[in-house]
Amino acid sequence: MWNPDTYLRFADERGRPFHDLLDRVHAQRPRQVVDLGCGPGNLTASLAGRWPEAEVRGIDSSAEMIERAVADQGAAGPVRYAVGDVRDWRPGPQTDVIVTNAVLQWVPGQEELVATWARELPADGWLGLQVPGNHDAPAHRALRELCLSPRWAQRLGAVGEQVRGVPEPAEYARLLRDAGCAADVWETTYLHQLPVTEGRHPVLTWLSGTALRPVRALLAETDWDAFRDELEPRLAEDYPAHRGVVDFPFRRVFAVGHRLPSDR
Ligand SMILES: C[S@@+](CC[C@H](N)C(=O)[O-])C[C@H]1O[C@@H](n2cnc3c(N)ncnc32)[C@H](O)[C@@H]1O
Numbered sequence: 001m002w003n004p005d006t007y008l009r010f011a012d013e014r015g016r017p018f019h020d021l022l023d024r025v026h027a028q029r030p031r032q033v034v035d036l037g038c039g040p041g042n043l044t045a046s047l048a049g050r051w052p053e054a055e056v057r058g059i060d061s062s063a064e065m066i067e068r069a070v071a072d073q074g075a076a077g078p079v080r081y082a083v084g085d086v087r088d089w090r091p092g093p094q095t096d097v098i099v100t101n102a103v104l105q106w107v108p109g110q111e112e113l114v115a116t117w118a119r120e121l122p123a124d125g126w127l128g129l130q131v132p133g134n135h136d137a138p139a140h141r142a143l144r145e146l147c148l149s150p151r152w153a154q155r156l157g158a159v160g161e162q163v164r165g166v167p168e169p170a171e172y173a174r175l176l177r178d179a180g181c182a183a184d185v186w187e188t189t190y191l192h193q194l195p196v197t198e199g200r201h202p203v204l205t206w207l208s209g210t211a212l213r214p215v216r217a218l219l220a221e222t223d224w225d226a227f228r229d230e231l232e233p234r235l236a237e238d239y240p241a242h243r244g245v246v247d248f249p250f251r252r253v254f255a256v257g258h259r260l261p262s263d264r
Pocket residue numbers: 002014018036037038039040043059060061062065084085086087100101102103106107210
């Protein structure tokens with residue numbers, strides 16, 4: 001289950017890649033704009049602001065996220081939100097912009113989906129995606145190792161064995177070109193400076209909103225506390241505090257595909 005409040009705790013840091021991605025999507029007057037895996041809708045709203053004449057849709061498989069998005073925009077808001085799985089979604093003839101930010105790392109077989117969406121883009125259509133490329137970062141290694149440790153392996157072994165790797169930038173570029181699009185692909189490592197507060201180590205708090213969700217789903221409250229108690233010192237060692245902040249490097253991979261206007 002996704003918790004919008006936990007996820008939004010670092011809204012600024014999580015939002016920046018979305019805006020960096022959209023800076024490279026140069027659609028002028030799109031008819032329909034779709035945000036796949038839109039989460040709590042705070043970023044989807046900016047799409048409606050940028051293209052006020054477009055029909056903007058947000059789709060997410062989490063009912064909690066969609067509920068939050070609808071509540072935050074109010075009844076008269078411009079975005080049409082719906083619960084749905086991106087694996088079942090296909091662009092229509094008017095879908096001029098597809099955006100999917102920090103979602104496809106959760107979707108096995110994403111390459112086939114990206115290729116299908118890119119192939120089906122209308123002329124002058126755009127597809128922008130961003131995925132975290134940090135599955136080998138110390139935080140994720142510590143999490144996997146703990147899941148596979150004797151105390152937790154029986155319950156969390158499957159989580160520990162699951163490495164959510166994503167395609168390398170060149171693989172996305174090839175996928176997009178094979179689908180007949182011009183490709184613009186890059187990677188960035190952001191250095192998030194997370195403030196130290198009185199609660200948990202900030203990297204633990206960050207992970208609670210995303211990578212720790214599958215662990216949370218499998219543990220009762222007391223075990224969830226015990227698991228975090230064990231993970232926290234490992235994270236503190238890998239990500240020490242300095243003058244009240246913790247430096248948290250975070251690699252992300254971006255890909256934008258554009259079907260040329262004369263293509264169809
Ligand atoms: C890390 S959040 C990103 C939310 C938003 N795009 C953003 O950038 O803030 C990942 C979102 O992807 C959604 N998601 C994961 N798998 C999905 C799927 N197969 N279909 C639709 N949404 C999915 C989750 O429910 C969650 O809201």
